Amino acid sequence: MKSSTNNIDISIVIVNYRSWKHLKDCLNSLKFENNEFLFEVIVVDNNSSDKKIEVFQEDFSEVKFLQNTGNNGFANGCNFGAQHSKGKYLLFLNPDTIANKDAIEKMWNFAKANPTKGIVSCEQKKSKGGYEKSQRIFLNTFTLFGLTRALYRFLNKKRLQNKFETKENILFPDWVSGSVVFISKEWLNQINGWNEDYWMYYEDMDLCRRVQNSNGQIALLKDAEIIHNHGGASRLNIKTASITKTEVLISKHVYISNHFKGFENGIAQCCLVVNNLIIKLLLGIIGVLLFFIPKMRLNVYLFLKMIRYYFSSLIRMSWLSKRSMNAK
Template identity: 45%
Template sequence: MDLSIVIVNYNSWSVLSNCLESVLSLKSILNIEVIVVDNQSTKNMMASYELKYPTVKWLRNSGNNGFANGCNLGAANAVGDNLFFLNPDTKLNSGVLEHFIKIYDKENIGILSCLQTNNNGTFHKYNLLFPNSLRVFGILRSFERFFKKKQLTQHFKETATRSYPDWISGSAIFISKQNFELIDKWNEDYWMYFEDVDLCKKIQENNLPCVVTKEVSLFHLHGGASRVNPKTKAITKSEVIKSRHVYISNYFSANSQKWLHPLLMTNNLLSVGILSLLSFPLFFLKKLQVNRYKFLELCNYYASALKNKTWLSNRSTNFKFSK
């Protein structure tokens, strides 16, 4: 088997249908299997989808165990020589898979992806850098990109057919099964977000590059798989913050952690707390209301972190196993 496509789903049935149609309609010379891992969606639609797409291998997860856990479950049941982890809110274009297979071994690539377009026809940002002590703060990250614009432009040449970012978005990640096993799969410390940064960190620690090829592209409805209502938005946005703490714990020095964790905690509670308070007088601004749920999520998270002495989200499977 040339390739196993692994898709993790949680209540993303409408966009998943579009994704599967795009994959199954491909006229490819490759021997491909499609695996969908459902993280116990609350919408009971899996049975009807199994009937609608009988050639797809459907797996029921034991719970909503997060993206990394779902990917690992799919990979454990895959028989392909290569793995392609794909978001359900994507649509695959013809020629992408063949191009990946053609260049992956030839160019000694660790993790491979391609350009991703959105509804406006523009590309998602792909020149991504690993977090450091400055980049974990959004405003400082923006300052760095401004002051190092010339240097970054030279490194990420727009005219080149390949880009070599530090890390690649988990929405579309191609990796050989051999390399996937080499880096010991996805890290389930993360429930959602930063698991892709971690995966790329491990691959580069093994002297293999992360590559974005600009010769092919796919469509990605960014956020279409996770941000469907205010409460869901609050959970996903707060998980970004939690996973940032986890990444710091996994890769930053002990001295850096001593000041980064409390500084991040103070910054997050103050900024989200202020926006939460503003949502009451400015009730007509619907986007602000997300911050109320987000603030409660963060308060519960930080209380748990202090009590349990771990920065893992309580949604993480590794948090559950550590209890």
């Protein structure tokens, strides 16, 4: 790992919460021979509270480890790492990614040559083969749910094909996954960093939306790839899964609140509430009957958590999760 306290080109920021097994592989993947750019690696531990950080500090002495004040969410961890970074550019990586010099260098070179491209990413190859979807579109009234989203894509197939036509191995999606985000510090400061309204999920879509609102573009390089063991950083057990899956639903409400206006906002929020309550109630009933099956039991927890969230939202008059830093 080639790094220096001065003139660092890229700061690689990784937010971790008890993903030590994946993090070890990720950090090892960053130990490549390199003479092209100077970089540092920063790991923000969101208060894992299991003392394993001490072992990692010894095994990876070249990495800067930062201890966050709590499990403050992905956006807060990213901002915390960025505040302590020295690089002109920032690469935000999930701990369950396996990076490589070629992909990092290509994103860096592209970002330098194209300053109007606010965010750069690359292909994400699944650890079990295949690639994650790259033709991502912003959430709108017609794409709130899986069925309506599929219908929307079908009815707009030709338009979307033209929109996502790959030119010179470059795709311009509406947004890219937060597991691989390359952005200049100048751009990050311009949009005031990651939005800490979100505890987890949709903060990446929000980031890209704000870059585009500032006349920047989102670019995905088709000739570069990073391996992503999707879900390895968050789906550790039933308890953890119930939290993360609940936050997916909550963060969708937060995104709508932040980016939908007027009548569209009200309609979208109402539709989402009704859909969540009906679907989660039906699945929760099945879960009660099959409580001995962990995945079915999870549906019961999700329904109860969403009921508590909606009651809390009414009392607080806010869509924010109680876990959100901006709700505190």
